[in-house]
Amino acid sequence: MTETVELGEYVRPLEGETLSGDVVLTQHEDTGVLAAVIDGLGHGPEAHEVGVRLRSALSHWVHATACPEPEGAMELLHESAKGTRGAVAAVAWLNTASLEGWIAGVGNARCRIFGEVTKTVEFSDGVLGQRVRSPRPQALSLKPADVLVLFSDGVTGRFGPENYPSLDLDPASTIALNVVRRFGKGLDDASCAVMRCK
Numbered sequence: 001m002t003e004t005v006e007l008g009e010y011v012r013p014l015e016g017e018t019l020s021g022d023v024v025l026t027q028h029e030d031t032g033v034l035a036a037v038i039d040g041l042g043h044g045p046e047a048h049e050v051g052v053r054l055r056s057a058l059s060h061w062v063h064a065t066a067c068p069e070p071e072g073a074m075e076l077l078h079e080s081a082k083g084t085r086g087a088v089a090a091v092a093w094l095n096t097a098s099l100e101g102w103i104a105g106v107g108n109a110r111c112r113i114f115g116e117v118t119k120t121v122e123f124s125d126g127v128l129g130q131r132v133r134s135p136r137p138q139a140l141s142l143k144p145a146d147v148l149v150l151f152s153d154g155v156t157g158r159f160g161p162e163n164y165p166s167l168d169l170d171p172a173s174t175i176a177l178n179v180v181r182r183f184g185k186g187l188d189d190a191s192c193a194v195m196r197c198k
């Protein structure tokens, strides 16, 4: 089967930590692909534990759900984060045949789409497991060669195509690595998940 969407991810823990509070998920399913960046509050092992818990819940959910919807994803993450220190997250789902899907998130994780124009999606304030305003998911409609990037607040929000001219030439895993290496702040866990349409 020819993949129409390539996935990539990269996580760099805060310097001095071996475990990252940022945890990333990229997953192929029969009808589409899911990518998520989950940022457990704080740093180190406890934050990592929250991130892993939410990643696991999201991974099982998307595998078991015929038609994943953003409300379901955010509700699942919120419920799964209860009793933990909390997290923020950005999630994207894309149907691999139509290149349509959605983006949803809570808190300061972000989404940027590089295509004919560069578009940034930000999410409303909140903490999964504690308080979440009704997320306003956004519809996603991509074209071949578009690149969608999810990243945590450990990555500076300011980079644009001019800062990464070879972005549309690189494989998804290289894009994720470069976004963290070039635009990571260094004072926080930093992570990136990438969907690259072919």
Ligand SMILES: [Mn+2]
Pocket (backbone or CB within 6 Å): 039, 152, 153, 154, 188, 189
């Ligand atoms: Mn962070």
